[in-house]
Amino acid sequence: MKKNHLDAFENNAIKVPFVVPNIQNSDKKAIELALQSNLLTDGPILKKFEDEFSKFTGSKYAIGVSNATSALHLSLKSQGIGIGDEVIIPNITFVATANSVLYTGATPVLVDVNYDDINISIKSVEKSITKKTKAIIPVHFAGKSCDMSKLKKISKKFGLKIIEDCAHAIGTKFNKTHVGNFGETGCFSFYPTKNLTTFEGGMIITNSKQTALKIKSMRNHGITKSLKERFTKGHPWDFDVSELGYNYRLDEIRASLGFNQLKRLKKMNQLRQNASRYYTKNLKTIPGIETFEDSKLKDNSCHLYVIRILKDFDLTRNNLFNHLLKNGIRTSVHYKPLDKFNFYKSNSKIYSSLNISHELYEKILSLPLFPQISKKELDLVINTIKQS
Numbered sequence: 292m293k294k295n296h297l298d299a300f301e302n303n304a305i306k307v308p309f310v311v312p313n314i315q316n317s318d319k320k321a322i323e324l325a326l327q328s329n330l331l332t333d334g335p336i337l338k339k340f341e342d343e344f345s346k347f348t349g350s351k352y353a354i355g356v357s358n359a360t361s362a363l364h365l366s367l368k369s370q371g372i373g374i375g376d377e378v379i380i381p382n383i384t385f386v387a388t389a390n391s392v393l394y395t396g397a398t399p400v401l402v403d404v405n406y407d408d409i410n411i412s413i414k415s416v417e418k419s420i421t422k423k424t425k426a427i428i429p430v431h432f433a434g435k436s437c438d439m440s441k442l443k444k445i446s447k448k449f450g451l452k453i454i455e456d457c458a459h460a461i462g463t464k465f466n467k468t469h470v471g472n473f474g475e476t477g478c479f480s481f482y483p484t485k486n487l488t489t490f491e492g493g494m495i496i497t498n499s500k501q502t503a504l505k506i507k508s509m510r511n512h513g514i515t516k517s518l519k520e521r522f523t524k525g526h527p528w529d530f531d532v533s534e535l536g537y538n539y540r541l542d543e544i545r546a547s548l549g550f551n552q553l554k555r556l557k558k559m560n561q562l563r564q565n566a567s568r569y570y571t572k573n574l575k576t577i578p579g580i581e582t583f584e585d586s587k588l589k590d591n592s593c594h595l596y597v598i599r600i601l602k603d604f605d606l607t608r609n610n611l612f613n614h615l616l617k618n619g620i621r622t623s624v625h626y627k628p629l630d631k632f633n634f635y636k637s638n639s640k641i642y643s644s645l646n647i648s649h650e651l652y653e654k655i656l657s658l659p660l661f662p663q664i665s666k667k668e669l670d671l672v673i674n675t676i677k678q679s
């Protein structure tokens with residue numbers, strides 16, 4: 292097969308990379324545009340990107356930050372979460388979710404996920420609430436929304452904050468509302484593998500003015516004035532620091548790239564949805580392969596395409612990974628459960644069974660998925676699985 296896309300790690304034997312960033316000529320122009328200004332951070336392009344992002348998600352405020360990890364950290368800080376508090380997170384997520392809790396001095400409490408969608412298990416959440424619990428971080432895994440109405444009910448009943456980890460979920464909706472609007476904040480990632488990339492970058496959305504102001508100041512060392520305010524009124528050095536902040540800013544070059552990518556995000560997500568539909572149609576009939584069904588694919592950002600490999604399939608999950616790699620196809624597993632990492636064994640708490648996340652960890656495999664993946668590439672993945 293003539294190669295469509297090059298491997299990121301320059302392995303010539305790879306025919307289908309796991310992910311290929313969607314960078315077009317207009318993105319290059321957007322970066323050049325930002326370079327023409329001599330204000331390269333905290334400038335007007337960031338404001339434009341933030342305004343567009345809040346329009347896109349239907350939130351009142353959007354604040355650009357350096358990545359989703361800092362978005363989660365600032366969100367937790369904005370809600371006063373710190374030493375002695377517990378924050379409930381799913382056992383299957385990227386390590387950043389747990390780290391952001393630990394940065395605040397609070398303890399992550401690991402709970403199980405659902406077998407059907409790898410999202411946080413409501414039953415497990417209920418079993419893990421203690422007097423110390425202050426917040427829940429649901430992760431909209433692979434782009435499918437968590438059950439936000441059930442989570443909202445729990446949060447009201449127990450007085451808990453919700454910080455939504457929307458790293459996978461740009462474009463994901465729950466009951467017609469964009470995710471990130473159900474919690475105190477929603478945190479998005481623009482890492483290169485994500486549905487929209489600024490290389491590194493992130494965004495926080497919120498509908499609370501107070502939270503937005505606090506986060507805006509905390510992303511820039513706790514400084515109370517913007518760069519423009521400092522240089523257009525009074526003395527530039529005459530600003531105050533209201534609290535401990537960080538340098539979690541998003542620069543103009545990344546903001547310009549993000550602003551341009553956002554214009555075609557819907558289209559890029561549709562292409563992901565089409566590819567996901569095609570995978571499901573062709574894989575669900577293979578004995579021993581289980582697909583994740585979603586009847587509302589149009590509300591799913593389709594960030595990852597995950598299958599489960601059952602006992603009656605000819606190969607184990609690891610052997611299927613090897614077989615696909617031998618045939619030039621990269622795949623991966625999202626994610627190794629947090630309780631299996633040495634660090635979290637001594638830096639987290641567990642109050643309920645994690646059996647489903649352990650079972651899934653043996654079975655799941657993420658297949659190549661990106662907007663520009665071709666039918667030929669999809670067919671090669673499908674046929675290589677069939678021929679194993």
Ligand SMILES: Cc1ncc(COP(=O)(O)O)c(C=O)c1O
Pocket residue numbers: 357358359360361384385387388430456458459479480481482492493
């Ligand atoms: C679920 C989840 N949360 C948080 C993050 C952290 O994102 P970032 O790399 O932008 O800090 C990621 C990134 O991979 C993620 O997948």
